[in-house]
Amino acid sequence: MNTVAVELDELINRLDLATKIRLLTGADMWSLPPVPEIGLDRLVMSDGPIGVRGEQWTSADPSIALPSPTALAATWDVDLVRRAGALLAQEARRKGVHVLLAPTINLHRSPLGGRHFECFSEDPYLTGEIGAAYVEGVQEGGVATTPKHFVANDFETDRFTVDVEVGEKALREVYLRPFERVVRAGAWGLMTAYNSVNGTTMTEHSALVNDVLKGEWGFDGFVVSDWTAVRSTEAAAMGGTDVAMPGPFGPWGDKLEAAVREGRVPESVIDDRVRRILRLARRTGALGGGDRPEPGVIDGVALAREVAVRGFTLLANDGVLPLRDVRTLALIGSAAGEARVMGGGSAQVFPDRVVSPLDGLRGLEGVEVRHALGTDPRVRLSPLACPAVAQFLDEDGGLLAEHPLAAAEARWVGQLPPDVDGERLKAVRLRASYTPGKGGRHELSVAGVGPFTVTVNGETVFDQAIELEGGDPAAAFLSPPERRFAVEMAAGEPYELSVTHPAGAFGGMAFVAYTLGHADPMPGPDELIAEAVRVAADSDVAVVVASTTPEVESEGFDRANLRLPGRQDELIRAVAAANPRTVVVVNAGSPVEMPWAEEVAAVLLTWFPGQEAGTALADVLSGRAEPGGRLPTTWPTTLQDAPVVNVTPVDGVVAYDEGVHIGYRAWERSGRAPAFWFGHGLGYTTWSYDSIAAEGDTVTVALTNTGDRFGREVVQIYACRGGERWLAGFDVVEAEPGQTVITTVFLPERAFQVWEDGWRTVEGEYTLRASHHVADPRLSITVKI
Structure with a gap:
């Protein structure tokens, strides 16, 4: 037994049963209680994932607001995500927070998922890699993470009570895979979900929590419930949950103490949970100072701007972008003046500044910006914007x-x-x-x-x-x-x-x-659209910022459809008819239908871009920076085209009948083409893929920037066998005009394994394709595994 384990056991032996039980339930909404006699301070938790709200849900305690997790994943840049994690650790330390309740690593199974902006991707491998980088960045700053929600919490409808029926193969290869990856990355915590999986609620799911997570994967962190998810005494205590939040009331406390004293729950089970909490406290500096590293100093505003630029995804462009020789710019849309910078729900933080597109574009030298509302899709009024x-x-x-x-x-x-x-x-x-x-x-x-x-x-x-x-x-x-x-x-x-x-x-x-x-008082809806058309027609270029609303994308409910709310589709078509140089900026955290896509000059997806929305938009539209994003999820043309949609329980159950076929794998099996494939995204330069080689578990690709400006490309490696393909590796490269760069991409063992009562490597020949996106291969090579 190592020195730390001995020290923790000595501390546990100094605690009576009542004190140990008290440590397993929140002292309040956001913390675990202190135990001064052993040097244990309060352990404070806070929501993320785009910032650190702290214990106060109020604008009186401002936070840096990074772009949404879908934007983070759209960067495909693990080094950048790790830096974002380091910033969040800095914010947590500033606010006295030990545990960040993030990242969310559930999957984009159906485009109707109302909380997809808070998740990374439809692909389990990309989700795992981005999630692992996030975890490492935060924890290197001495702050714990709790990847969530374990597991199959991929929609919001009846989330407290729904039972997800999912086969073992899909559970292992798809839904558990990101969690396995973040555990390997060293996550210090993990949060269980509200839902049940195959008949057992996750806070009581001993087979998944005790056997798989803590046993098979060797997870030595703590398992915290989602808030109010613990609803039983013995079943949850024996099911692997370590901490029931919030507190101090709930089904544990005196009831759990009685269960231990009466022999229904072994005290060794309680000791294991306390040991995990003390280990967490030591790692985060809440126990005798612990081993917490000193934080660095990161410019949060600059990093929020950089992440936004890197995540912006250019879906279509006829050459209008980057803007050139523009003297007058029509900026249209309610989200132009009041950007939607984050999704709703527990992901909300309160930045001390938000740069709107209007503010950002007004900073462009030599460009007159003319703003028109056009239409207002918001269902509820914004808070009165004054102190x-x-x-x-x-x-x-x-x-x-x-x-x-x-x-x-x-x-x-x-x-x-x-x-x-x-x-x-x-x-x-x-x-x-x-x-x-x-x-x-x-x-x-x-x-x-x-x-x-x-x-x-x-x-x-x-x-x-x-x-x-x-x-x-x-x-x-x-x-x-x-x-x-x-x-x-x-x-x-x-x-x-x-x-x-x-x-x-x-x-x-x-x-x-x-x-x-x-x-404010405003004209009628027809007059607003007519005014926007007049402004667009009299300008060199028109930029329409189209957005979802908090009633469309938020925690607590799923989406009814993928349409832009209100009359925004009508507005875009009218503006495009008046000005052929119309750029649509889509301010949404997850897919929306774009029936006007063929009628506009460019479509730029900004996701929920965080507090530096406007400065990042000015950077990209002007060409000061290239949009660096690639889609982390497939975008359908219409909801009816999507191969996996259902999020509505039938008799309390949602069956994942599609098995492993979600995302682009479901699209390929359906034979239908989406509007934009997984991995798609354009830059401001062009690339040639020159050569590919493979040796062992690596693939080496050479490519050249064939354009006239600096650029960034995401090299995606897909493994193909038996008519199917899946993401096996990726890397981000950058190059000056005419420069050739070489990247070597590591392929993990899981890329060639399937679950059949255990992981089995499928031997034989595979085609490896270096691709611009999943349906756009540029080079291929055959390897034998």
Whole structure:
């Protein structure tokens, strides 16, 4: 037994059973309790994956906001992802966080998955490699990761109760493979999912958690439940879950202690869980200082911009990009002025700055930018964009504390600010002073659950209770219902607005989540489109920023279709008819239908581009940088074409009947062609693939930049056998004009193995293809395994 193991066992022997049990449940929403007598500090957890929110779900505690995980995967650049992980570790250390609840490494099985923006790819190998780089980057900074959600949590519908039926071969070769890879990368934690797999809920799934994860793979980290996913005492304790979150209430505590004392759960099981927690604490510096490395210093703004540029994926281009000789640019779309930089749900963070496309493009020298709204697809109003203050009130309306906010959005989930006495708290009042730039009929709204009173200059304009809709309790803060009302306001005059809402802390847990929304007076929808057409027709080039909305892509629900919301398709067609040099910027985290794709000059996919959206867009459109992205998932022309769609349970079950055939493998088997294949993406230069060689487990490819500017290419190696192909390796290369570069790509053992009651190498001949994307091979070679 090594020295660390001996030290941890000595510490465990100093703890009584009640203390050990207490360590297995959250002390609150985001932390495990301290045990000062053994030198154990609080262990603090925080949501990711694009930033580190910390313990406060509020704009009062800002965070760097990186691009969405689909954008990270679109870089195909493990070194860049590792650097992004290092930045997140730096952010976590700044906020006192020991455990980052990320990355999400579930798969894009169906394009309807509502949370796909938070996952990496449809391909298990690409997901595993990007996920491993993320894990290594974060943990090299002394912060733990918890790759999630283990396993088959690839959709949101009935996620708390659904049973996924999946065969052993698909489970091993597809859905477990990314988790196996991040465990090999040394992940210090892992999060179990809400759903069941083949009849057993994942927090109780001993066969997958104890036998496969901890046994077969040798995982020595800790297993934390998704929040509230532990619903039993003995079954979850024996099923491999180490920590039940949140706390302190739940099915463990006194009930688990009684189960141990009565012999229903062995104390050795508890000791193993405590040992894993203490090992985690030592690794992250929460136990006696541990071995936590000193963090570096990374410029978060610069890295967020670089990742965005590298992830931007140019789907189509008739030569209009990069822009040349442009003096007037029409910038159209609601997301042009208010970019959607992240997906909704637990992935949300609060950056202290967001550069919109409008802000970014206005920085282009010698270009006059003319903005038109065109159409507004947003279902709910955005938070009133002016400084606000949250006032915490006692039963008599007395002020307990107040906190400044960047916008009119109040969110405290789990914990209140430290200076607020939760026992005395009875209400939270949001106040803002707003001076309209336009006079007329302004729309206001409240989004939240429960009673609300809204006043404008002391006059009550709304006084109602809003009820929760649907069956997902998380919707109360992920996607709360909204009520709107109109108020006449004069331009240039200040208005005092307030929203008062009952609130309190129950059992030490707080929940405050509501927003005061606002929209200026605006013309009707037909007039907006007509104005956009006029602006486009009078400009050298038109750029339309088309986006999804939080009601389309978010945690908590799946998508009903792949159409752009509202009248955006109509807007794009009208603008393209008015100006043949129309560029469409797609601001979405996952696939959308593009019925106008053949009618526009270029299509640029920015994903959810993070806080530096506008500066990155200016870099790419102007040609200061090349769009570096390649699709990590296949984009259908229409939803009806997609070979795997179903996310709706039947009698509580979703059957993965397609087996291993998801993503491009399903498309190839279907015989249908998508709009854009997995791996597709254009740059601003051209490449020749010159030669290929293979030796052992490596493939060497030489290629030349045949264009007139610096460029970046992602060399993708696909293994082919028996009419099927799959991604076996990849590498990113860069070259100056005329330069030849050579890359050697490592092929993992799993590329030539199948699961048949164990991993078996399939011997014989394989064709290895060096490709620009999965359906665009450039060179091939035959090898014998």
